[in-house]
Amino acid sequence: MIRLSHVSRDFPRRGRALDDVTFSVEKGEFVFLTGHSGSGKSTTLRMLHMADRPTEGEVRVAGFSSKLTSDREIWKLRRRVGFVFQDFRLLPGRTARENVAFALEVTGTPRREIGPRTSRLLSQVGLSARTGALVEELSGGEQQRVSVARALANEPLVLLADEPTGNLDERSARGILELFRDLNASGMAVLMATHDLDLVRSISDVRTLELSGGRLVFDSGA
Numbered sequence: 529m530i531r532l533s534h535v536s537r538d539f540p541r542r543g544r545a546l547d548d549v550t551f552s553v554e555k556g557e558f559v560f561l562t563g564h565s566g567s568g569k570s571t572t573l574r575m576l577h578m579a580d581r582p583t584e585g586e587v588r589v590a591g592f593s594s595k596l597t598s599d600r601e602i603w604k605l606r607r608r609v610g611f612v613f614q615d616f617r618l619l620p621g622r623t624a625r626e627n628v629a630f631a632l633e634v635t636g637t638p639r640r641e642i643g644p645r646t647s648r649l650l651s652q653v654g655l656s657a658r659t660g661a662l663v664e665e666l667s668g669g670e671q672q673r674v675s676v677a678r679a680l681a682n683e684p685l686v687l688l689a690d691e692p693t694g695n696l697d698e699r700s701a702r703g704i705l706e707l708f709r710d711l712n713a714s715g716m717a718v719l720m721a722t723h724d725l726d727l728v729r730s731i732s733d734v735r736t737l738e739l740s741g742g743r744l745v746f747d748s749g750a
């Protein structure tokens with residue numbers, strides 16, 4: 529589902545931010561990507577989303593290769609991969625419902641399907657009661673649920689999340705993690721970057737990868 533082969537990423541003036549990273553995540557796996565600030569977690573996830581490209585090596589995700597997928601084709605990849613950010617990135621001034629419906633509209637979902645599918649997605653993340661609320665009226669945890677519903681809109685095979693609980697209190701953070709676990713139980717691969725080790729340790733049967741200085745230094749599943 530995800531494979532990084534000898535991936536390095538150099539930035540001008542910064543030097544090597546990722547250094548020869550190799551790992552894979554299989555269908556249906558749940559994996560935490562951990563490491564200190566600056567260790568390369570976000571850079572790794574950006575490669576998987578093809579928002580950035582390796583300087584060396586190859587990234588494959590959901591059948592798309594960083595070597596073969598042009599920038600013009602990235603939208604195809606993004607229909608197979610859901611992405612959740614720390615800062616939610618919802619459309620302001622719009623309702624929960626509009627935010628999710630928009631994701632379905634831009635990928636050409638037939639009009640009559642958008643309403644029912646939006647309702648189903650918001651119910652899946654536990655937000656049926658708040659569908660008409662504006663983004664600004666929602667708590668952080670609720671906003672993150674909207675962004676998860678949006679990420680699920682196109683039934684992705686993989687969910688990538690970069691510090692999805694970073695702006696949430698402990699209780700909301702656990703709620704989001706539980707939601708990810710449920711999604712994973714229904715077959716979706718999940719790769720979640722976090723530096724919240726308490727959250728990581730709260731779950732015993734999950735594979736953990738650790739980056740340090742751009743290198744993969746630990747893989748509990750290897």
Ligand SMILES: Nc1ncnc2c1ncn2[C@@H]1O[C@H](COP(=O)(O)OP(=O)(O)OP(=O)(O)O)[C@@H](O)[C@H]1O
Nearest residue numbers: 539542545563564565566567568569570571572723
């Ligand atoms: N566009 C860029 N230009 C230059 N350097 C960059 C760029 N993006 C990331 N870096 C550098 O790459 C290194 C890894 O950054 P990255 O954001 O991947 O770390 P992180 O593990 O996600 O950290 P955090 O826990 O703080 O989010 C850092 O030293 C960062 O400054």
Ligand SMILES: [Mg+2]
Nearest residue numbers: 569570571690
């Ligand atoms: Mg980061």
